Amino acid sequence: MAAAPRDLIADVARAAPGARVGAFFDLDGTLVAGFTATAHAGDRIRRRQARAGEVLGVVEAAVRYRLGRMEFERLLVRAAGYLRGESLRELDGVGARLFADHITARIYPHMHEIVRAHQQRGHTVVMSSSALTIHAEPVARFLGIAEVLCNRFEVDDRGILTGDIVKPVVWGAQKAATVQRFCSSNDIDLGQSYFYADGDEDAALMSLVGRPRPVNPRPRLAALAAEHDWPVLRIADPVRTTRRSLRHAAGFGVALLRACTTR
Numbered sequence: 001m002a003a004a005p006r007d008l009i010a011d012v013a014r015a016a017p018g019a020r021v022g023a024f025f026d027l028d029g030t031l032v033a034g035f036t037a038t039a040h041a042g043d044r045i046r047r048r049q050a051r052a053g054e055v056l057g058v059v060e061a062a063v064r065y066r067l068g069r070m071e072f073e074r075l076l077v078r079a080a081g082y083l084r085g086e087s088l089r090e091l092d093g094v095g096a097r098l099f100a101d102h103i104t105a106r107i108y109p110h111m112h113e114i115v116r117a118h119q120q121r122g123h124t125v126v127m128s129s130s131a132l133t134i135h136a137e138p139v140a141r142f143l144g145i146a147e148v149l150c151n152r153f154e155v156d157d158r159g160i161l162t163g164d165i166v167k168p169v170v171w172g173a174q175k176a177a178t179v180q181r182f183c184s185s186n187d188i189d190l191g192q193s194y195f196y197a198d199g200d201e202d203a204a205l206m207s208l209v210g211r212p213r214p215v216n217p218r219p220r221l222a223a224l225a226a227e228h229d230w231p232v233l234r235i236a237d238p239v240r241t242t243r244r245s246l247r248h249a250a251g252f253g254v255a256l257l258r259a260c261t262t263r
Helices: 005-014 037-046 052-066 072-081 088-106 109-120 133-143 173-185 200-206 219-228 245-261
Strands: 021-025 124-132 147-151 153-155 161-165 189-197 211-214
Touching: 005 109, 021 109, 021 173, 037 088, 037 133, 072 124, 072 161, 088 133, 088 153, 109 124, 109 189, 124 133, 124 173, 133 147, 147 173, 173 189, 173 200, 189 200, 200 219, 211 219
Parallel strands: 021 124, 021 189, 124 147, 189 211
Antiparallel strands: 153 161
């Protein structure tokens, strides 16, 4: 069932007010067009912080993940491994800079309106994403989202990255479990709550909330939405640069490799 942004905003306006209603938002592909992590990868290339082996490794992992030949956790840990020894404080600064330079223009205006609609109703608004803090938290701050459930780098007692990710990794069924725990700890009624997301892996949480809201859903999530008659929001890329699935990963890889070989 197709839905227009104004219809979803009107639906939020009719919902019960108060913090017991949760509004959970995915990040990449939902609040922001494309993948926030690509801005970081591109920045490392431009600043000559990444070698060709790192670029090839990340691109290979991304392609294998898209083809279903690599688990998301392995993909994330591989990416974190390239940052081993870096300061989390400095990476937080990089994330803030990249948000200002590259990500603000990629925020979907319609999704920003929906976030505001929930905030105006006094709902508990939460970013629930498989992204890392350096990519997720700048977007959350800009949108006024105080609660962020996402993946985090493992660090030592000096705040230096170990090259691993804090377990359990927030993705798929584990994202659903993380949201369930958050709701239990904060007296949020999951049956009255909303979840906005685009990924097939988000089907587990979509099936738990009372008000699932797929946004530009990928094929399996779109099929599930059609089966259950969930309202589906389709919105255009604000900067018209996003590419989908394997074509996006492959094209990004070619661009990074060219940057490596021409410097």
